Amino acid sequence: MFKWFGKVNFSPYTKVSDFAQHLKDGRLMGSRCKKCGATSFPPRADCGKCLSGDFEFVEISGKAVLHTYTKIVAAPTGFEDVVPYTVGVVDLKEGGRLLAWIGESIAEKEIKIGMDLQVVPRIFEELEEIKVYYSLEKPGTTWGRASEGGAA
Numbered sequence: 001m002f003k004w005f006g007k008v009n010f011s012p013y014t015k016v017s018d019f020a021q022h023l024k025d026g027r028l029m030g031s032r033c034k035k036c037g038a039t040s041f042p043p044r045a046d047c048g049k050c051l052s053g054d055f056e057f058v059e060i061s062g063k064a065v066l067h068t069y070t071k072i073v074a075a076p077t078g079f080e081d082v083v084p085y086t087v088g089v090v091d092l093k094e095g096g097r098l099l100a101w102i103g104e105s106i107a108e109k110e111i112k113i114g115m116d117l118q119v120v121p122r123i124f125e126e127l128e129e130i131k132v133y134y135s136l137e138k139p140g141t142t143w144g145r146a147s148e149g150g151a152a
Contacts, residue, residue, distance in 0.1 A: 020132070024132070029043060029057045029059055030058055030092075030095070031044050031058065032056055035052035036050040039094050041096030042098075064091060064116070064118070068089050071084055072087065086108065087102065088100060088136050100134035101135045103135035103141070117138070118141045119134050122134065
């Protein structure tokens with residue numbers, strides 16, 4: 001299932017493998033420790049706070065604050081066709097950090113550290129293998145959910 005991210009996971013089993021299916025279904029999921037209640041994103045199989053392996057998936061709102069960003073003008077191999085592009089690191093409302101592309105709803109001149117953003121899962125289903133990534137958009141941006149017919 002992790003091949004949807006563009007890389008194959010060679011481990012035969014992982015406790016958080018359902019994370020990829022949730023993304024495909026349009027749900028942004030984190031994990032919550034059943035022992036101490038700590039929430040993390042991306043999901044962790046073992047709690048970073050108390051080390052318990054007993055967790056549950058919880059839906060993350062995607063509400064976030066921009067921590068830092070950079071504009072890429074000299075792209076790594078495989079991304080030469082999309083330069084220049086901007087990526088940002090956000091602090092999620094529910095806890096955790098995420099690295100994602102700054103989306104089309106935000107003009108370069110509007111980008112400010114500390115601004116509110118919305119994380120949006122994106123899926124390229126037209127490719128042979130599904131590719132999943134995130135974009136950072138203006139607050140309130142929505143995306144397709146599983147109950148609405150799949151991710152946008």
